[in-house]
Amino acid sequence: MPLIKILIIDEDHEYSISLCNFLTHSYSETFAVYYCKDLSDINNSIKKTEPNIILSSEKYYSEIKKYTNINLILLSSLKNPETTIKTDYIFKYKDVNQIAAEVINIHTATGNKTYSNQGKNTKVVSVFSAAGNVGKTSLALAVSSICSFTGLSVFYLNLEQFQSTSIFFNNNNQYSFSDIIYFAKEKDKNLVTKIPVICSKENDSGVHYFSQTNNVFDIKEMLPEDIDFIVTAIMDCGYYDIVMIDMDSQLNENTMKVFEKSDEILYVITNEESCLHKTRLFIDSIDLLSKSFKNKAYLKNKIKYIANKVSQQALLSDKFYLEQELMSQIVYDSNFPSLNDLSKFNGGSAMILNSYSEIAGRYIKNNMEGTV
Structure with a gap:
């Protein structure tokens, strides 16, 4: 109702x-x-x-x-x-x-309380890498847009300190993510109902999002409980099939909270030595990190590795049109160092897919089957 x-x-x-x-x-x-x-x-x-x-x-x-x-x-x-x-x-x-x-x-x-519909079984997908400039934002935006084009209701949440939301989306809303952070710190119970109203919607793709923060320091003020409050509110509003979280490359308590809230973590790697080195350090720490989860979930079982062989990310237009060459920039390279060993380190199967559309296709298929 x-x-x-x-x-x-x-x-x-x-x-x-x-x-x-x-x-x-x-x-x-x-x-x-x-x-x-x-x-x-x-x-x-x-x-x-x-x-x-x-x-x-x-x-x-x-x-x-x-x-x-x-x-x-x-x-x-x-x-x-x-x-x-x-x-x-x-x-x-x-x-x-x-x-x-x-x-x-x-x-x-005036003291009125509003409540959510609890209408959808929302899937939370986070995009992370221990290294920067590997294509996290490109992946998060592309998969969000493809899923939205096919009829899923998608929320793109950017938690990077230096956000690029205004490059890809039109910030035509008087509310920014800074306002959402304030509501979270005030523990505004009506945030659940406010979200579909005060967020922005990208005209071309239909993806919902928060306009970027008023300044870069607002993100640094966020605590794990603030992230929990915001992600839970987005899920509980009963409107979204998928929440796609674009993460910073830092590994801290906020990152762990996002991992805890996520159903799936897409970890992006390139064949650059610095990225591989940081990824190996991350993989070596997985078991230790998993033990810190309050819900006792195994972190390693949530991670799916995405191999991106492109050394320089293609620039996205400000309207984020999905050109054919853009959709095919994430590919598997058989000569990718250490890829064959990823499944052994991870404790699960690595996900090496051919394109943005193939990655998005998993969520589209799961939604059609009622498993999202």
Whole structure:
């Protein structure tokens, strides 16, 4: 069932219908939206829909306020009107995604609790390497986009300190990942419902994401419990099939928390000696790292190795179009040093796949079979 019922009351019927249709289409997991068709019978419309929130234009706001205690928000045609200093209001002619976010914030700020649908069995996939510049972000973005193109609902979460999210996605949201970190530190229980509303959605691929942090130091302020809170909230909102986590190359407590939350870890390696050396050190530490898991899961059983023979990563366009040559840049090289020994070190089978699409195909297939 939808979480928040909204009734729109505005004399501009075209505006009401447009806002109603957008919120219904884009936020069906969060809102049930109605509009008052007969403005002469507003009272009956309120009784019939029993809304949690009423969005009203100036013309009807004062009258509605007299006979209902329902959370009433003014849809103002003016920015920062002096007459509404003590009134919850939203400027009606702004981006509709921002209107949705402000509705959530006003609703929860008054003490209302919202709950998730628990609608999907979300799979968490993290992308990691002990070495930098091996193609982690290319892999995470490509697999996310391919899965989204095929109909899966995908959330891309970038936990790198120096993020490149704004290069690949348009940051058209007033909220950034810095805001999410703040909500996590405040242990905002309504973050579960806020996420589908305050995150951004890439127009071409349909991948959901948080706009990058306001500064690089915000990521450094994150604690393992903050990461746990955020990833759990994304999973619990019941909207996403896959959460793809793009990780930093550091091995610390935050990294271990991501590993713990992950169903699968894609470890990217190249045939450069420095990468192989760091990977060997990582593999030697797997058993020790596994023992630190609170859930006693075996870390080595989660890791799938991705061999990337490309020494220089192909540049991605700012819209992230999946060109054919881009989709085939991850390949297996039979002369790759130490690849044949990876399965022995790992304690499980290494995953050496031919392309981004083949990697994504595993998740698409699992989803079709109901095992994601």
